[in-house]
Amino acid sequence: xxxxxxxxxxxxxxxxxxxxxxxxxxxxxxxxxxxxxxxxxxxxxxxxxxxxxxxxxxxxxxxxxxxxxxxxxxxxxxxxxxxxxxxxxxxxxxxxxxxxxxxxxxxxxxxxxxxxxxxxxxxxxxxxxxxxxxxxxxxxxxxxxxxxxxxxxxxxxxxxxxxxxxxxxxxxxxxxxxxxxxxxxxxxxxxxxxxxxxxxxxxxxxxxxxxxxxxxxxxxxxxxxxxxxxxxxxxxxxxxxxxxxxxxxxxxxxxxxxxxxxxxx
Numbered sequence: 001x002x003x004x005x006x007x008x009x010x011x012x013x014x015x016x017x018x019x020x021x022x023x024x025x026x027x028x029x030x031x032x033x034x035x036x037x038x039x040x041x042x043x044x045x046x047x048x049x050x051x052x053x054x055x056x057x058x059x060x061x062x063x064x065x066x067x068x069x070x071x072x073x074x075x076x077x078x079x080x081x082x083x084x085x086x087x088x089x090x091x092x093x094x095x096x097x098x099x100x101x102x103x104x105x106x107x108x109x110x111x112x113x114x115x116x117x118x119x120x121x122x123x124x125x126x127x128x129x130x131x132x133x134x135x136x137x138x139x140x141x142x143x144x145x146x147x148x149x150x151x152x153x154x155x156x157x158x159x160x161x162x163x164x165x166x167x168x169x170x171x172x173x174x175x176x177x178x179x180x181x182x183x184x185x186x187x188x189x190x191x192x193x194x195x196x197x198x199x200x201x202x203x204x205x206x207x208x209x210x211x212x213x214x215x216x217x218x219x220x221x222x223x224x225x226x227x228x229x230x231x232x233x234x235x236x237x238x239x240x241x242x243x244x245x246x247x248x249x250x251x252x253x254x255x256x257x258x259x260x261x262x263x264x265x
Contacts, residue, residue: 001043021045066116066209073106073115074123080105081130091131095157098127103160110162111169114213120162121145127159171217174198178221199225 012018024046028037041048080101089097106123109115124145131148132139143156150156177188178198192211193201199222203215 001040005043025049027051067119070109070113070115070119073109074119074126076105077102077123077126081126094131098131098159102127102130103162106162107165107169110166111173112213113209114170114216115162115166117163120166124149124159124162131157167217167220170213171221174214174217174221177214178225 008019021044024044026041026044026046026048027050028040028048037048084097106115106120128141128145128148132141146161148157149159149161152158176182176184179185180189188198188211192204199218201215201218203212207215
């Protein structure tokens with residue numbers, strides 16, 4: 001702890017940024033003695049809390065009930081709708097609010113965690129009700145939620161399909177884990193796939209919810225990526241997607257049989 005304190009001081013001196021000890025807290029394992037906890041917290045001059053509830057609006061610990069954990073997103077949407085209920089909005093005005101406000105609320109959370117489909121279905125149902133019930137009297141829902149998400153070119157409203165948007169956001173994070181060169185890739189590679197790549201990583205027992213969410217897009221990412229030849233990067237000839245026009249993007253072994261160790265650069 002003394003070394004951590006020294007590192008923080010060295011950071012403060014050249015940067016001019018001072019860590020606010022009143023807003024900083026520390027969490028200890030239940031196996032650490034209470035006396036030692038207070039001693040270490042005193043060295044850092046921070047308070048002790050049993051657990052971090054949230055960081056940047058996201059939960060730091062994911063329990064068993066994901067629906068209860070992310071129910072706050074639905075509550076935020078309900079809060080917005082209650083504020084708008086007293087206003088006389090046209091149906092197109094509601095379309096603008098759905099696209100510009102309601103659909104953006106779960107975006108940041110979906111880029112980090114794989115939200116349960118049940119929650120996403122409830123959110124889409126709430127948005128659909130707001131879209132159709134634009135008067136004081138409840139109206140008939142002439143189209144289902146999936147049909148409302150079809151594009152404007154198809155003659156529908158073009159709302160986001162939250163399940164697809166969630167997969168796209170998580171796949172974007174997985175793409176960062178796949179490409180070397182950044183600290184994000186380095187940390188994940190050392191912990192989860194030290195001897196392979198992201199697309200070949202296996203899910204370990206009791207993984208973190210963040211890694212599990214990112215790993216869930218492995219097949220989606222692997223189906224869309226292609227190896228680029230001629231950039232001094234070698235990869236195995238067989239079992240990889242690198243041919244531009246083949247239906248499977250992989251070489252056909254017959255009538256010539258290639259060695260499984262053959263590589264392309």
